[in-house]
Amino acid sequence: MQSQHVTNPTQRPVVLFSLIIMVVVLLTLTADYAASRWQREEQKTAVNQQLSALRAALEFELYTNIELIRGAAAYVSLNPDLNQQGFSLYMSRLLEQRNNIINIAGARDLVVSLIYPVEGNEKVLGLNYRVNEAQRDSVFKALDIGTTILTGPVDLVQGGVGFIARIPVVNENGIWGILSVVLDYQEVLREAGFIDQQTLDLVISGHNAQGQLIDVFRDTGSRELQQPVRLSIQLPYGQWQLAAQPKDGWINFTLHPLSWVMALIIGTIACYIAQLRLNNRLLQQDTLSALKLSERKFRQFFSAHAVVMLIIDEHGQIVEANRAAVNYYGYSAEQMSAMSVVDIQTMDRDSVMRHIKRSMVERSSKYAVQHRLASGEIRDVELLNTTIESNGRQLIYTIVIDTTERLEYQKRWELSQQVFNHSLEGIIVTDATLNIISVNPAFSDITGYQEEEVLGKKPDFLGSDLYERSFIEQMQFIITETGFWRGEVWSRRKNGSVFPQLLSISVVKDDVGAAVNYLAVFSDITSLKQSEEKLERLAHYDALTGLPNRVQFQLHLQHTVSLCQEVRQHCALLYLDLDRFKVVNDSLGHAAGDELLRMVTERLSLRLRSSDLLARMGGDEFVLLVEDYKHDSELEVLARKLIDEMNQPFYLVGEHEVNVGGSVGIARYPADAANSEDLLVRADAAMYKAKQAGGSKLAFFTSDILVEASSRLTIASELKRAVAENELELYLQPQIDGANGAVVGAEALLRWNHPVKGFLTPDSFIDVAEQTRAIRLVTGWLVKEVFGIIERWQTQYPQLFISFNVSALDLADNELLRRMTEVLADHPIDTSRIELEIVESAIIENFESASSILVKLRKLGFCVAIDDFGTGYSSLAYLDKLPVDKLKIDREFISKLGEGEQSGVVKSIIDLAGNFGLRVVAEGVETAEQEHLLKAMGCNRVQGYYYSKPLPMSEFEAKYLTL
Structure with missing residues (x-):
C-alpha cells in the first residue's frame, strides 16, 4: 500500500507564522536598505543643492567682475592712443561699483603700458607678455580665439595670487593688444562662499593655457574625494569642474531599531491579517473590479x-x-x-x-x-x-x-535688474498715480537721496518750483498724447544745489492701453552746459583779445544803424588795419604776433569813449563804431590819435621792439551808406585806400573808391586765365599722427604763379574770387587736381587723405556736388580719402542748402571737416545737425596753450568732439610744448610748422613718400 505524506493541521499556523516572520525580516532588511539608500540620496541632493549655490555664487562673482570692464575693451578700441591719465580716469569711474578687481592693465602690442590703479602695481608696467612664461600662453590663447578667457590661480608680478581675465582689444587697424583684469583670488572665493563653508570637501579643477589639468582650489585636507558630486562651472571661455563630498563622508547601510520594532508589530498584524485573508478574498475581487473601472477612466482622462x-x-x-x-x-x-x-x-x-x-x-x-x-x-x-x-x-x-x-522671462528680468542697478543714468519708476516705487543707485549718486527717502513721494519734489506752471502742463500734455517726453530741465539735489539734467519720461501701458507706470531716465549735464557756455562766448568774442568778433559786432552795428534811423542821428565806422603785422608774424612767430595784437587792443581801448565799441574783425583788422558825433573833424581827430598810437613802438617779451603803424578807413551813416552792411564794406574800402596811400594814413570813403572795385574784376578775369593756362599750383602741408609721427594725410593749399605779380598766396585773390564768383573755376580746378593725386597714391598709399577748403559760394547750390560726381566718374577712387574743409560761417550763412549738399557728399563717402573751429559761429545746436566728421581747432587757441583758460577751451573742444563722435585735429602747432599738451588732452592728429611748412607737390612726395 502506497504511503502518503499528510500535513498535520496543527502545524499549518506554525508554518504560516514562520513564513510571515521570514517575509517581515526580509522586508525589514529591505526597508533598512531603502532607507539608507534614500538617506544617501538625500545627502547627495543636499550636497548637490549646496554645490549648485556655490557654483552660482562663483559664476556670479566672476561674471560680475569681468562684465564691469567689458565696456573698457570697447573704450580702448575706440581710443587706441589713450594715455595713463585718460585710462585711470575712465577705469576709476568704471570700478566705482562693488568689485574684487586688483588691477586692470592695458598691454598695447602685448607690453603693459597702462595700469589702474598705479599705486601698488608699479612692477606690472613694462611687463612683456611675449617673454613672461607664466602668462604668455593665456595671452596668446585669448588673441587666438578672439574672445575673453579666464586663467588662474596665477602668481602675480607685484605679489599675491589672482585670477586673470584676458580681453583682446581690436580696432580698425587690427589687434591693438590685450586688456588684463586681475581678480583677487581669495576674495572671489570668499565672496562665493568657498573659504568659510564648513560642511563639504571641495575641489575646483580646470585646464590651464597649456592644456594641463590643475587644481584651481582644494579644500579637502589630506582626504581624497570618494564618489563626489560634480558640477561644471561655466567660464567666459571653457569651464572648470567642481567636485564635493560631505566632510563626514557618505552614509552607508545601517540597521534601524525602529524598523525592527515596526517589523514586530507588522508581523503580529500580518498573522492576524492572514486569518482574515479568506474572508477578504471576495472583497478583494470587488475591489479589483473597481480598480479596473478606475483605470479605464484614468486612461480616458490621460488620453484626452x-x-x-x-x-x-x-x-x-x-x-x-x-x-x-x-x-x-x-x-x-x-x-x-x-x-x-x-x-x-x-x-x-x-x-x-x-x-x-x-x-x-x-x-x-x-x-x-x-x-x-x-x-x-x-x-x-x-x-x-x-x-x-x-x-x-x-x-x-x-x-x-x-x-x-x-x-527666458526670468533671465530677461534679471538682466534688466542688472542694467537698472548699474546704469550711470538716474532712473525713477512711479506707479500710475506718480508715486515713486523704485529708484536705481545712480539716482542716489546724482541727487543725494537714498531710495528709502523718496519711496511714496512724487518726483516733483526734486524741483517743480523751478518752472512755470505752463511748462509742466505742456509736458504733461505731450506725455498724455505721445507717451514720451524728452528735454532739458533743472533739478535740485538733497543739499539744495540746482543742476541741469537731460530727462526722458516714458509711459508703460497694460494690454488695454491704460498707464500703469511712468519711467524717468535722467543724466547730469552740468559739464556739457559749462562747455556750451564757453563755446557760446567763443562764438561771439575773440579768444585772443576778448573783443567782440565779427558776428557780435555786426549784430551790434545793425542795432545801432536801426536806432539812428529812428532818431535821425549819425554814426561812423573807423576800420583799422596794421601795416606791417605780417612782418612781425613771419619773423618773430605767431606767439609774438598774438602778443602784439593784445597790446594793440590795450592801446586802442585807452582812446575810446564809453559809448564807442571796438571789435576785432579777424587777423590784424579792428573796427571802431562811433555813435552820435557832430562833425567829421571829430572822426579825423580820433583816427589820427589811433594812428599815432599805432606808430609808437611796441616792446614785446624778449626785448623785441617792433614798429607796425596802422591805416584807418572812415565811413559815415547816413552820408556814405544807407545800411549796416554797406557801411562796413565802405569803411573797409576806405581802409584799403589809406593803405594804398603808403600806410599810417586815414581816408574817408568817397565815391571814387567804388571805381577801384573794378580792379578786382580784373583779378577775377585773370583768375579765369590762370585756371585755363595752369598757373595755379598745389602745396601740401602734412597732417601727423602725434602718437607715432606718421603722416596720415595732407592739406592742399593754393598758390598762384602770376606772370606779372609773381608768387601769390590765397590771401591775395581768394576774397576777390569769392566776391566775383570766380571761385567756382578755382574749386573746379582744385577738385580735379586732388582727385588725380589720390588716384596716383591709392595703390601704394591707400591710407593717405587730402583735404582742401570749400567756400560758402561752393555750398550755395549743387554745382560742387555735380562737379565732384562728374570727376569721380573719371577717377574711380576711394572717396573716404578726400576731405572737404569748411569754415563755420560758410555753413551757417546758408545752413539749409549747405547742410543738404554736405549730406549728399557724405553719402558718396567724402569726409567733411569744420576748419578754424571755435573762432566763428560755433554752436552746439548747429554742430549736432551738421553732417561733419572732424573738427580742426583754430591756430589761435593752439598758440596759447598753457595759458590757463585757453588750455581749458582746447580741452573743451576735444571733449566736445568726443561727445559728438567726431575726430579732431589741431592746426598751427609750432612748439614741442604744444605737441605735449595736445597729447595729454587726447588730441593726436596735428598740423603745423613744427612738423613742416606747406611744400610743393614734388618736395612733399620726395620727403614723405616713395612713389
Missing part, C-alpha cells in the same frame, strides 16, 4: 487631457504618451511608444536612470531638465512624477510642463 503626460517603466521606456505629448514632441504615437526617455533628454543615460530610480522610490518627485523635440529644438521643462501600479507593474506617471518662456 491637454497637458503633456507620459507613462514610463522602471527602465525608462515610454509605455504610453497622450495626444498632447505626441503633438508637443513632434513624433508619431508609434514612434513615442518605441522610445525611451533617454531619447528626449539632454542628460546622459546614467543621470536619467538615477532620476528614474529615485522617482520609483519616492511617491512623488519634481525635476527641472531639458527635453529635445523631434525638430531638434531644446526646451526647458519641469517634470512632476508620481508612481502608479498597472497590471501589477510599478510605473511612473509624468506630467511635463514647458518652462522655457518662464525661464
Whole structure:
C-alpha cells in the first residue's frame, strides 16, 4: 500500500507564522536598505543643492567682475592712443561699483603700458607678455580665439595670487593688444562662499593655457574625494569642474531599531491579517473590479487631457504618451511608444536612470531638465512624477510642463535688474498715480537721496518750483498724447544745489492701453552746459583779445544803424588795419604776433569813449563804431590819435621792439551808406585806400573808391586765365599722427604763379574770387587736381587723405556736388580719402542748402571737416545737425596753450568732439610744448610748422613718400 505524506493541521499556523516572520525580516532588511539608500540620496541632493549655490555664487562673482570692464575693451578700441591719465580716469569711474578687481592693465602690442590703479602695481608696467612664461600662453590663447578667457590661480608680478581675465582689444587697424583684469583670488572665493563653508570637501579643477589639468582650489585636507558630486562651472571661455563630498563622508547601510520594532508589530498584524485573508478574498475581487473601472477612466482622462503626460517603466521606456505629448514632441504615437526617455533628454543615460530610480522610490518627485523635440529644438521643462501600479507593474506617471518662456522671462528680468542697478543714468519708476516705487543707485549718486527717502513721494519734489506752471502742463500734455517726453530741465539735489539734467519720461501701458507706470531716465549735464557756455562766448568774442568778433559786432552795428534811423542821428565806422603785422608774424612767430595784437587792443581801448565799441574783425583788422558825433573833424581827430598810437613802438617779451603803424578807413551813416552792411564794406574800402596811400594814413570813403572795385574784376578775369593756362599750383602741408609721427594725410593749399605779380598766396585773390564768383573755376580746378593725386597714391598709399577748403559760394547750390560726381566718374577712387574743409560761417550763412549738399557728399563717402573751429559761429545746436566728421581747432587757441583758460577751451573742444563722435585735429602747432599738451588732452592728429611748412607737390612726395 502506497504511503502518503499528510500535513498535520496543527502545524499549518506554525508554518504560516514562520513564513510571515521570514517575509517581515526580509522586508525589514529591505526597508533598512531603502532607507539608507534614500538617506544617501538625500545627502547627495543636499550636497548637490549646496554645490549648485556655490557654483552660482562663483559664476556670479566672476561674471560680475569681468562684465564691469567689458565696456573698457570697447573704450580702448575706440581710443587706441589713450594715455595713463585718460585710462585711470575712465577705469576709476568704471570700478566705482562693488568689485574684487586688483588691477586692470592695458598691454598695447602685448607690453603693459597702462595700469589702474598705479599705486601698488608699479612692477606690472613694462611687463612683456611675449617673454613672461607664466602668462604668455593665456595671452596668446585669448588673441587666438578672439574672445575673453579666464586663467588662474596665477602668481602675480607685484605679489599675491589672482585670477586673470584676458580681453583682446581690436580696432580698425587690427589687434591693438590685450586688456588684463586681475581678480583677487581669495576674495572671489570668499565672496562665493568657498573659504568659510564648513560642511563639504571641495575641489575646483580646470585646464590651464597649456592644456594641463590643475587644481584651481582644494579644500579637502589630506582626504581624497570618494564618489563626489560634480558640477561644471561655466567660464567666459571653457569651464572648470567642481567636485564635493560631505566632510563626514557618505552614509552607508545601517540597521534601524525602529524598523525592527515596526517589523514586530507588522508581523503580529500580518498573522492576524492572514486569518482574515479568506474572508477578504471576495472583497478583494470587488475591489479589483473597481480598480479596473478606475483605470479605464484614468486612461480616458490621460488620453484626452491637454497637458503633456507620459507613462514610463522602471527602465525608462515610454509605455504610453497622450495626444498632447505626441503633438508637443513632434513624433508619431508609434514612434513615442518605441522610445525611451533617454531619447528626449539632454542628460546622459546614467543621470536619467538615477532620476528614474529615485522617482520609483519616492511617491512623488519634481525635476527641472531639458527635453529635445523631434525638430531638434531644446526646451526647458519641469517634470512632476508620481508612481502608479498597472497590471501589477510599478510605473511612473509624468506630467511635463514647458518652462522655457518662464525661464527666458526670468533671465530677461534679471538682466534688466542688472542694467537698472548699474546704469550711470538716474532712473525713477512711479506707479500710475506718480508715486515713486523704485529708484536705481545712480539716482542716489546724482541727487543725494537714498531710495528709502523718496519711496511714496512724487518726483516733483526734486524741483517743480523751478518752472512755470505752463511748462509742466505742456509736458504733461505731450506725455498724455505721445507717451514720451524728452528735454532739458533743472533739478535740485538733497543739499539744495540746482543742476541741469537731460530727462526722458516714458509711459508703460497694460494690454488695454491704460498707464500703469511712468519711467524717468535722467543724466547730469552740468559739464556739457559749462562747455556750451564757453563755446557760446567763443562764438561771439575773440579768444585772443576778448573783443567782440565779427558776428557780435555786426549784430551790434545793425542795432545801432536801426536806432539812428529812428532818431535821425549819425554814426561812423573807423576800420583799422596794421601795416606791417605780417612782418612781425613771419619773423618773430605767431606767439609774438598774438602778443602784439593784445597790446594793440590795450592801446586802442585807452582812446575810446564809453559809448564807442571796438571789435576785432579777424587777423590784424579792428573796427571802431562811433555813435552820435557832430562833425567829421571829430572822426579825423580820433583816427589820427589811433594812428599815432599805432606808430609808437611796441616792446614785446624778449626785448623785441617792433614798429607796425596802422591805416584807418572812415565811413559815415547816413552820408556814405544807407545800411549796416554797406557801411562796413565802405569803411573797409576806405581802409584799403589809406593803405594804398603808403600806410599810417586815414581816408574817408568817397565815391571814387567804388571805381577801384573794378580792379578786382580784373583779378577775377585773370583768375579765369590762370585756371585755363595752369598757373595755379598745389602745396601740401602734412597732417601727423602725434602718437607715432606718421603722416596720415595732407592739406592742399593754393598758390598762384602770376606772370606779372609773381608768387601769390590765397590771401591775395581768394576774397576777390569769392566776391566775383570766380571761385567756382578755382574749386573746379582744385577738385580735379586732388582727385588725380589720390588716384596716383591709392595703390601704394591707400591710407593717405587730402583735404582742401570749400567756400560758402561752393555750398550755395549743387554745382560742387555735380562737379565732384562728374570727376569721380573719371577717377574711380576711394572717396573716404578726400576731405572737404569748411569754415563755420560758410555753413551757417546758408545752413539749409549747405547742410543738404554736405549730406549728399557724405553719402558718396567724402569726409567733411569744420576748419578754424571755435573762432566763428560755433554752436552746439548747429554742430549736432551738421553732417561733419572732424573738427580742426583754430591756430589761435593752439598758440596759447598753457595759458590757463585757453588750455581749458582746447580741452573743451576735444571733449566736445568726443561727445559728438567726431575726430579732431589741431592746426598751427609750432612748439614741442604744444605737441605735449595736445597729447595729454587726447588730441593726436596735428598740423603745423613744427612738423613742416606747406611744400610743393614734388618736395612733399620726395620727403614723405616713395612713389
